[in-house]
Amino acid sequence: MLTVFSPAKLNLTLRILSRRLDGYHNLCSCFLRLPYWEKMTIMKKPQGDRRDSVETYGATIIDDENILVKVLREFRGKGWNIPNVEIKLWKTTPPGAGLGSGSGNAAALISWIEGITGKKAKVEEKTAIGADVPFLASGYNCAIVGGIGEKVIVENVNFKYTFAKLILVPRWSCSTKEAFRLIDELVEYEGRREEEACMEALDVVSALNLGEKIGLLPNDFSSMLIKAHFGYKLFFECFERYGALAWGISGSGSSCFALFKEPSSAFLSAEELEGFDEIGTIIVME
Ligand SMILES: C[C@](O)(CO)[C@H](O)COP(=O)(O)OP(=O)(O)OC[C@H]1O[C@@H](n2ccc(N)nc2=O)[C@H](O)[C@@H]1O
Ligand SMILES: Nc1ncnc2c1ncn2[C@@H]1O[C@H](COP(=O)(O)OP(=O)(O)OP(=O)(O)O)[C@@H](O)[C@H]1O
Incomplete structure (x- = not known):
């Protein structure tokens, strides 16, 4: 049995x-990889056993609707010779957290399938599973992406520091689909150019490399989420009090995060945030 x-x-x-x-x-976004986020085990079933089994622990995902089932179905549908498998998946984060954890599960399974078949999935095939699957399957630590999230514009963005990342998953979740519906109503984005958004992302990277304080990071979903959930303001105040350089909301929410130069400051901030009932999960990663 393989652990991934x-x-x-x-x-x-x-x-x-x-x-x-x-x-x-x-869109245009600066993606930062969170490695080793969730654990899954994959076991090939004996020949003749013609069913897959996918079990998820730690979050409610209907087995047949699991993105892992979609990956197996789509690639077999293209004629890839994939054995039947038994997969167990331990979720760290629930769906609707904006951390792309489901896409990450899919990316890991696609990499495994590429390994056993000796074939390479095309970017379009990965995008059909989820917009951020190509980045997550790419191995880049940080990249600036465009298109619907699948097009890498700047590969391998480098950081001088390994920032300590404090990540909060609130008890509320945000459906990506619904968040995009709201943004169409509330945000005037038409006319923006990819080059400008890309420059803005590069400016953020440069400031972080100089160790400068940025404060709230640019995210078009932020203002509507901050208005809808008072908790964000309190979480961000706590990040700032403990000296975070930058903080923001990930994806279309609900998770938010802060980057600290010193891991000890991230841990102190995390300790204070443990007092908030609205937070489901607190993670510090170096
Ligand atoms: C918004 C991001 O979190 C930014 O990182 C991701 O691009 C979302 O990626 P994802 O959850 O893998 O997205 P998908 O599963 O492909 O799409 C979920 C839904 O979000 C909307 N969607 C997603 C990505 C995108 N560029 N435009 C969209 O409008 C679509 O309504 C889609 O039906
Ligand atoms: N293995 C999986 N992990 C998480 N979600 C999954 C998985 N398989 C299927 N899903 C479904 O995918 C959807 C994930 O929703 P959504 O795109 O809002 O996630 P997210 O965590 O916010 O990620 P993103 O950052 O990509 O937006 C939910 O409907 C969920 O049930």
Whole structure:
């Protein structure tokens, strides 16, 4: 039996640029990988056992609707010779957290499938599973992405420091689909250019590399989420009090995060935040 650790991501910046005819949105975002986020085990079933089994622990996901089932179905549908498997998945974060953990599960399974079949999945095939699957399957630590999230514009963005990351998953969740519906109503994004959003992301990276304090990071979902949930203001005040350089909301919410130069400051901030009932999970990663 094989144990695999799947990644997730933080959006250091996230700008929506335009709505496409298929309803998806072009965006520009700086993705930061969270490695080893969730654990899964994969076991090939004996030949003749013609069913997959996918079990999830730690979050409620209907087995047949699991993104892992979608990966197996889609790639077998393209004629890939994938054995039947028994997969167990331990979720660290629930769906609707904005950390792309489901996409990370899918990316890890695709990498495993590529390994056993000797084939390479195309970017379009990964995007069909989820917009941020190509980044999560890419191995980049940090990259600036465009398109619907699948197009890497700047590969391998480098940081001088390994920031301590404090990540909060609130008890409320945000459906990505619903968040995009609201943004169409509330945010005037049409006319923005990818180059500008990309420059903004590079400015954020440069400031972090100089160790400068940035405060709230740019994310087009932030203002509506901060208005809807008073908790964010309190969490961000706590990040600032303990000396965070930058903080923000990841993806379309609900998770928020802060970057600290010193791990000890991240732990002190985390300790204070443990007092908030609205927070479901607190994670510090170096
Ligand atoms: C918003 C981000 O969190 C930014 O990192 C991600 O791009 C979302 O990625 P994801 O959850 O993998 O997205 P998908 O599962 O492909 O799409 C979920 C839903 O979000 C909306 N969606 C997603 C990505 C995108 N660029 N435009 C969209 O409008 C679509 O309504 C879609 O039906
Ligand atoms: N393995 C999985 N992990 C998480 N969600 C999954 C998984 N398989 C299927 N899903 C479904 O995918 C959807 C995930 O929703 P959503 O895109 O809002 O997630 P997210 O955590 O906010 O990630 P993102 O950052 O990509 O937006 C939910 O409807 C959930 O039931």
